[in-house]
Amino acid sequence: MSAAKIKKGDSVVVRSGKDKGRTGTVLAVMPKDGKVLVAGVNVAARHRKPTQAAPQGGIDRREAPMAISKVGLADPKTGKATRVRFETRDGKKLRIAVKSGETIDG
Numbered sequence: 001m002s003a004a005k006i007k008k009g010d011s012v013v014v015r016s017g018k019d020k021g022r023t024g025t026v027l028a029v030m031p032k033d034g035k036v037l038v039a040g041v042n043v044a045a046r047h048r049k050p051t052q053a054a055p056q057g058g059i060d061r062r063e064a065p066m067a068i069s070k071v072g073l074a075d076p077k078t079g080k081a082t083r084v085r086f087e088t089r090d091g092k093k094l095r096i097a098v099k100s101g102e103t104i105d106g
Contacts, residue, residue, distance in 0.1 A: 005073065005084040005095065006026060006029060006036060006068060006071065006073060006084075007026065007029065007105075008026050008027070008028060008029055009025065009026060010025070010026045010073055010074075010104075011023060011024075011025055011026075011073075011074040012024060012025075012026055012036070012038060012071040012072060012073055012074055012081075013071065013072050013073075013074050013079075013080065013081040014038070014041055014066075014070060014071055015070055015071060015072050015081055016070050017042075017066070017070055018042075019041045019042055022040070022041050023074060023079070024038040024039045024040045024041045025038070025039045026038055026039075027039050027063065028065075029068075030065060033065065034067060034068050034069070035065035035066060035067060035068060036065065036066060036067075036068050036071055037063055037064075037065050037066075038063065038066065038071065039063065040063070041063065041066070042063055042064050042065075042066045043061050043062065043063055043064070044061070044062060044063075044064040045059050045060070045061050046059065046060040046061075046062070047059055047060075048060055073095075073097065073104065075097045075099050075100050075102065076097060076100070076102045076103075076104060077097070077099075077100040077102050078099065078100060080099070082097045082098050082099040082100070083097075083098040083099075084096065084097065084098065084104065085098055
């Protein structure tokens, strides 16, 4: 799935992996790497040593990038993962959900 089909702010469903079935909002898209950052999904824990800035140290939990191919755009009608096709209407290129035929943006 190319980066143009999924954009920042889109609602997506994870199709495979440990977070399969979870939904979230796209925080960032990295088209060169073929990765996407989704809120609340693929959370990685980093153990931090105490420093002067953070004397307590502790465990940092934050989202890690995941492959774009692992996520699908959430259908506006059903909320399930769907593929995306493009149509041109009134000179505008629109994203259309394949499953329901609903317009995603615009």
